[in-house]
Amino acid sequence: MPDRMARAECAVIATALGPVEVALAEQGPPVLALHGGMGGFDQGLILAEAVLGGASAGRGAFRVVAPSRPGYLGTPLGAHLRPEAQADLHAALLDRLGLGPAVVIAVSAGGPSALAFARRHPGRCAGLVLVSTCTGRLDVPARVRARLPMLRAMSRVPGLLPLMAWLTARQPERAARASILDPEECRRTLADPEAGPLLRALQESVLRKAAARLPGTANDVAVFAGLPEHPQGPMGVPVLAVHGTGDRVVPFAHAERLKAADPSVELMAVPGGEHVCLLTHMAQMRERVRAFLARLPLA
Template sequence: MRRRIAGLDVHTSLDDLAGRDVLLWHHGSPQTGAILAPVQAVADAHGLAVVSVARPAYAGSPRHPGRTVADVATGLVPVLDALGVASVVSVGASGGGPHALACAAAMPGLIRAVVTFASPAPFSGDDSWFERMRAPGGLWAAVEGEAARRRFAETDAFDAEQFVDVDFAALEGEWVSLGVDAAAAEAEGPDGLIDDDLAFTRPWGFDLAGVSASVVLVQGERDRVIPPAHARRLKAALPHATLDLHPADGHVSVLRHLGAALRR
């Protein structure tokens, strides 16, 4: 089901979610917010309905200039209230990770657990934050501001070396829908990705130390997009976090552990 709630483009796996336990999926950068087939399959296996919302400037959600990570979470409060869900597992992939954590800070009574996959950590303000990123150009530009990030977008091209062999295998197999959806998001323009990068490199608008929910940080040690050091920084900042490292995985293939992470 696709509908508009509180001005946002909302996808749900069921028409009526009142009283249901849900998996709130926070998509990567860029994505359209559509529910991906493997996410739906894992949620079904765990008796969870799925809610996925396009962040501002993606798909049918209007742009919110200057948005912070916390702003996105605040915007989801009326969505979940309107749907009447009972409880939420907040799950974020890559660029969705910070937003999954922000929801736990914004809605501590509703979010019972958080799972992130290859999430960036808050910007440290120094070069160490970029270490071992294969293609950090967009984030480097975002540090300089929106104008610089937009100039970068004019010549930005995907660097295939960001992904390792198991990432490409995942995109050709179980997670093929992720690649298709990312291409659809890219075709709609760069605004969502630009605003995500700007949000990641400015203060997030909430304190990680205030996240009371349990958090599982799933990270591939071969990740060249968001290196493992980011997961370790998050682990150090969160009071109830478990670090789940996978030596064989990269940025996309690590998503194959979604089912196991939900069982933790």
């Protein structure tokens, strides 16, 4: 089990805009970790572990705030359909926790609400770290969309998804090859003492409580298809965007368009990197993130 998952405290917190399920880990400057599709607070903790590692930028630990976004696990979808409404809910959560400006780290489908948070609540956002994120209109690939009704049907069969999770744990390389095409890179990532356990935890988490992850995922797919293609700019806060040029889920063009809209955005292009480049190229990403965080005026 990844370190932050083992140390985290999880609860459903009542905010001014509604209940939010959130995991909290460690102390220090706050980091809001926003998960992607088929995610939840558990994947937010995996994201934080992958991006931050241990003591980032020599600052020691961070106060990781990993919510389940609306429609995921214990956070109801309610009226929080669009990124702007989700961003306001993120701000309400930080208010309820009494936390000051936070660094926001987002992956994949967490991108739109992270961007909206920075625009709508700039005084609450110390900076953005975007990893393989959607930044505008996204037509989800057919092979990815096809998994949703399949998972919905599988969730209705008692014991089937726990069995699938068990098989995934027993055959991690077979599961990982769906996300990492290169066999050698797949084996190297799974063998890494830090990236390997995180990748396995990520793979297994999708199949745990899958039915409770589907409403948020389906909402993301529907809403993202109607977003403007090009992001607004400039952002108004420091931004580091990490994106693989070989991403088959969220094309690299999403990072390029963000950079075009705001030339101040730092872009770390990962040559040939896929959607899980945060794990396949974790050491390089962490080094760039440490340098980025070192320049932020964190409390």
